[in-house]
Amino acid sequence: xxxxxQDPRHKITKRGQNVTFRCDPISEHNRLYWYRQTxxxxxxxxxxxxxxxxxxxxxxxxxxxxxxxxxxSFSTLEIQRTEQGxxxxxxxxxxxxxxxxxxxxFGPGTRLTVL
Amino acid sequence: AQSVTQLDSQVPVFExxxxxxxxxxxxxxxxxxxxxxxxxxxxxxxxLKYLSGSTLVKGINGFEAEFNKxxxxxxxxxxxxxxxxxxEYFCAVSKAAGNKLTxxxxxxxxxxx
Numbered sequence: 244x245x246x247x248x249q250d251p252r253h254k255i256t257k258r259g260q261n262v263t264f265r266c267d268p269i270s271e272h273n274r275l276y277w278y279r280q281t282x283x284x285x286x287x288x289x290x291x292x293x294x295x296x297x298x299x300x301x302x303x304x305x306x307x308x309x310x311x312x313x314x315x316s317f318s319t320l321e322i323q324r325t326e327q328g329x330x331x332x333x334x335x336x337x338x339x340x341x342x343x344x345x346x347x348x349f350g351p352g353t354r355l356t357v358l
Numbered sequence: 359a360q361s362v363t364q365l366d367s368q369v370p371v372f373e374x375x376x377x378x379x380x381x382x383x384x385x386x387x388x389x390x391x392x393x394x395x396x397x398x399x400x401x402x403x404x405x406l407k408y409l410s411g412s413t414l415v416k417g418i419n420g421f422e423a424e425f426n427k428x429x430x431x432x433x434x435x436x437x438x439x440x441x442x443x444x445x446e447y448f449c450a451v452s453k454a455a456g457n458k459l460t461x462x463x464x465x466x467x468x469x470x471x
Binding site for chain 2: 247274276278283284285286287288291293299334336338339340346347348349350351352
């Protein structure tokens with residue numbers, strides 16, 4: 244069990260540029276979640292997958308955000324035409340759907356700074 | 359929809375003193391409850407969870423929490439804190455197994471020597 248990994252750990256970009264983040268979940272986990280955390284706040288749900296199916300997407304998520312999990316393993320989160328308000332820590336978590344495993348394991352996050 | 363309120367944004371406490379972090383939630387359905395800890399420059403780590411059964415839940419590092427359905431609360435306690443407990447603590451709820459988590463705003467605990 245190597246834990247959830249995220250790449251890159253830090254990303255600095257200019258406003259208007261596109262960015263893509265990657266998350267590798269724990270290998271036997273079928274659910275994968277994306278959250279966003281701004282300074283001084285708790286994490287906010289963005290979207291989640293069960294295997295390759297995207298089951299829920301936050302209504303707060305603008306159309307500039309898209310996430311994929313093409314083979315049910317790793318996932319990518321893309322932000323198009325970044326804005327300064329997108330600056331945040333993007334967290335990925337994974338888990339299993341069995342009732343006794345109702346825990347989400349979090350990765351270290353990708354910190355995005357939009358200049 | 360669920361919501362979580364953590365009533366204290368910061369809690370300063372002396373080493374070896376007890377600490378209680380308050381969490382209240384709002385939901386129209388039964389929920390599962392969690393406490394996560396975030397140490398400086400690290401990811402979120404689960405401290406404990408309440409799914410069903412006994413309302414007193416024991417977690418890692420000497421923490422425990424009590425679920426109170428009538429008061430819709432899930433307060434976290436530790437009888438004696440250490441310097442290493444300095445971190446941010448988040449209460450969270452989900453309405454079903456494996457569903458999204460809804461987090462509170464966090465409580466920053468600063469343990470002083």
